Every structure is written in structure tokens, then in C-alpha cells.
Amino acid sequence: MNDIEAPLPPDDLGHRISEVFDLVGALYRRGLRKLEQGEEVEGVSVGVRSVLTLLHRYGPMTVPQMARVMTLTRQFVQRMVNDAAASGWAEATPNPAHQRSSLIRITADGEAVITAILAREHALNRQVGGDLTESELRACARVLKEMLKTFDHADLD
Numbered sequence: 001m002n003d004i005e006a007p008l009p010p011d012d013l014g015h016r017i018s019e020v021f022d023l024v025g026a027l028y029r030r031g032l033r034k035l036e037q038g039e040e041v042e043g044v045s046v047g048v049r050s051v052l053t054l055l056h057r058y059g060p061m062t063v064p065q066m067a068r069v070m071t072l073t074r075q076f077v078q079r080m081v082n083d084a085a086a087s088g089w090a091e092a093t094p095n096p097a098h099q100r101s102s103l104i105r106i107t108a109d110g111e112a113v114i115t116a117i118l119a120r121e122h123a124l125n126r127q128v129g130g131d132l133t134e135s136e137l138r139a140c141a142r143v144l145k146e147m148l149k150t151f152d153h154a155d156l157d
Contacts (some may be wrong), residue, residue: 017147024144034124041088042117047080052089052114057105060093062101071151089113 008016035046044052054066061069067077081104084090089110092102106114 020143020147032098035121038117038120041120044089044113044117045080045083048084048087048089049114049117051077051080051084051104052106052110053118055090055104056111058116060103060105062095062098062103064101066104084110093150115144 007013032046037051038044038049040128051066054061054069058069063078063081064074066081067074070077079088081092085092085104087106087109090104090106093105095101095103
């Protein structure tokens with residue numbers, strides 16, 4: 001194993017991870033602005049978009065389940081679910097596993113709107129340059145997942 005493949009000492013790792021956090025922060029802010037521009041097109045807020053994406057990908061979920069996945073408060077997710085329901089994009093259904101926590105499911109209108117949003121975002125993502133390889137993207141995802149584990153025990157409520 002050469003030096004570039006060896007694990008970094010904690011001090012060096014800390015500095016390099018700070019650089020990654022800076023880049024992730026800039027990427028997040030720019031990406032959020034781009035998503036907010038989409039709100040003008042589809043009329044879907046960033047928060048509602050997140051709820052619809054979860055329901056589209058994983059099927060019916062409870063608000064607490066969505067909050068855990070998104071690492072957001074249940075109260076915020078509930079507001080986004082309420083907004084989605086008010087627009088006819090999601091609805092509460094009985095939860096056979098838990099009487100007090102309804103399952104939220106996406107409606108046909110919600111499927112149509114999130115499919116359009118995801119298609120627009122996919123077209124944008126296709127424009128990423130740099131001739132990135134599968135192994136580079138896997139390594140990037142692995143690094144970000146390790147960084148995310150640092151905050152696994154953060155209190156969200």
C-alpha cells in the first residue's frame with residue numbers, strides 16, 4: 001500500500017474532512033437554490049419535494065419514519081406532509097401496525113408531479129462533468145456515509 005492509499009493520521013484526517021465539509025456545504029446551498037427555482041415551475045417546496053421523493057421511492061410511511069430517514073424533526077415533516085396533502089399529492093391512510101400513526105401515501109397527482117421533478121433533476125445531473133467513474137462515485141459515497149455516521153447520535157427533536 002502506498003502513502004496515498006494508507007489511512008490518514010487523525011490530525012490530517014480532521015483537516016481533510018473539514019475541506020470536504022466546506023465543499024459539501026457549498027454544494028448543498030447551490031443545490032438548494034436550484035431546487036427552489038424548480039418550486040417556481042412545479043409549485044412544490046423543497047420540503048414537500050423531499051416527502052414526495054421518499055413516498056415515491058419507498059412507498060407508504062409514517063411521519064416518524066420519514067423524519068428518521070430525512071434526519072428532520074417530526075413536526076417539520078408533519079408540516080410538509082400537511083402541505084402535500086393540501087395540494088392533493090399525499091394522503092393519510094390507516095396503519096394496521098399502529099392506530100395512532102397513519103401511513104402517508106403518495107397520490108396519483110403526487111406521482112405525476114414528483115416524476116416530473118425527478119426527470120428535470122436527472123437531466124441536470126447528467127451534465128456533471130469530470131469524466132467521473134463508478135469507483136470514484138462509490139468512494140465519494142463511502143466517504144460521505146462515514147462522515148454522516150459522526151452525527152448518528154445527534155438529537156433531532
